[in-house]
Amino acid sequence: MILPEDAADATLIGRVWSNAENGPCPVLIRGGRVLNVSVFAATVSGLLEIEAIAGHLAQSTDLPDLGHLDDFLNQSAGHLLAPIDLQAVKAAGVTFADSMLERVIEEQARGDSARAQDIRTRLAPVLGDNLRGIAAGSEQAARVKTLLQEMNLWSQYLEVGIGPDAEIFTKAQPMSSVGCGDMVGIHPISEWNNPEPEVVLVIRSDGTILGATLGNDVNLRDVEGRSALLLGKAKDNNASCAIGPFIRLFDEAFTLDVLSRVRVSLHVVGADGFDMTGESPMEAISRTPASLASQLRNRNHQYPDGAVLFLGTMFAPVKDRRGPGQGFTHEIGDRVEIASPLLGRLINWVDRCDACPEWTFGTRALMRNLAMRGLSEKV
Incomplete structure (x- = not known):
């Protein structure tokens, strides 16, 4: 399967x-x-x-x-x-309108999930209508920036979401990613977190995009919400990066253009009976995969062992779990399935980072x- x-x-x-x-x-x-x-x-x-x-x-x-x-x-x-093995593991952030909105909500909530719903109710009608369908770095994006600045709603997340420069960060160290069937880790300090289902580009050292796979950019919403400077602590932890199950190489039938139209689904099932599903299209991305790859690898930055690039999450799970208005967070034992008909299924189970096997094979x-x-x- x-x-x-x-x-x-x-x-x-x-x-x-x-x-x-x-x-x-x-x-x-x-x-x-x-x-x-x-x-x-x-x-x-x-x-x-x-x-x-x-x-x-x-x-x-x-x-x-x-x-x-x-x-x-x-x-x-x-x-x-x-x-993958020796490749750099990189990720692009805030590349979809829905997740862009949720990052602004995290920032406004200062990492407190209890405040998120009130802020979402206030901001969604304004930001959501302005963000959807905008091409990052375009003249329209510049006009929206001016409008939101006048409304005192501009954010560092919107700057990288629709501005000329993408957010590209290091998700994990080479050799540290886990595969299909492994445990994925949530840092024990986090009480508000979520899976981030993403399409992952596979890039050769010369910048050629060779194919793609699936990934889970496990995220700690409360940690990054307290400060964007805690991004490294929110993203790079033991077993916090899952990739797989396999890399699909491009050919005549499976091309970058075909990839840009795939749909990715998320299914989370908890031992507590919680069940959440969703599906989103890659077509909703604010930057093309090729443009993100060009911001990663260029004359200013090279990767002699190649790289993989998470393209950003289409999902921002908000279904209440622990109580009304609390939104989504993981529980130990969650089964997380990220799937696409053309890329297969990446399946992992959730545990705490300090309970997952230590990374020792570097x-x-x-x-x-x-x-x-x-x-x-x-x-």
Whole structure:
């Protein structure tokens, strides 16, 4: 159930911990089988640097078979990892009107969820009507900025939401992201938080956008709401970044234009019986994926190991959970499913950061493992 609906026609790159290989392997998913592509490169980062890699993979008929995908989902042969390794993990913020409004509400509420509904009632009719359909950096955006400044409603979040410069921040460290089936972590100081379902671009070191996957940019609304300077504490924590299940490479049928029209769904089910669903279109984004990628990687900033870029969340969950007017927040044990027909399903369960497995397998551990397996020259 985690594969795209047209998986038979898709080039799907993943990463698994293989018990047989005693380490992480970049893999190709074909016909439900997990095929080891370490013959091309020992890391996903290196694999994606190979020119026309999708074509090379399509022509390969003798790749080592590590087992059926089910063998990794039930962990008899190993387990799924995030489908990236050495790439920088970056994110764009406030790129959709609804989440833009919610960021302003967080700022006004100073991180207090109890105040959010009153502020939402006051601001939504004004900001919502002005923000929807605006192209960031346009003349219309500049006129809206002037109007909102005159109404004393301008915000730092609106500046990056509809101004010329996007918010691009570091979401997580290379090698720290968790994959499909793993726990995702909420910092124990947070009482107001949410999943952020996003489309994630996969970008080669030269800036070429190669494909996409799904991501959960787990967010602490109360922490960032107290101060935007706490963004790092709100975003980069143990198990707070989930990516997967697989990278889908672009081809003739699956292009950047097709990606810009996908719909992403969110489904949260709690042990307390809470159930929340939603669906949003990528077409509602205020900046094109290509323009966001160009603000990430350009002559002023390079990523020699490649990068992935979260494109911003379309969702700002506000369904009451703990009581009227309290809005949404996670509870321990929540099952979070982020899905799109063309990208598959990313499924994780929520726990506290200090209860999730510690991140111990970093870049040095990877290099040691590859050297032990005789793969250090294929990084």
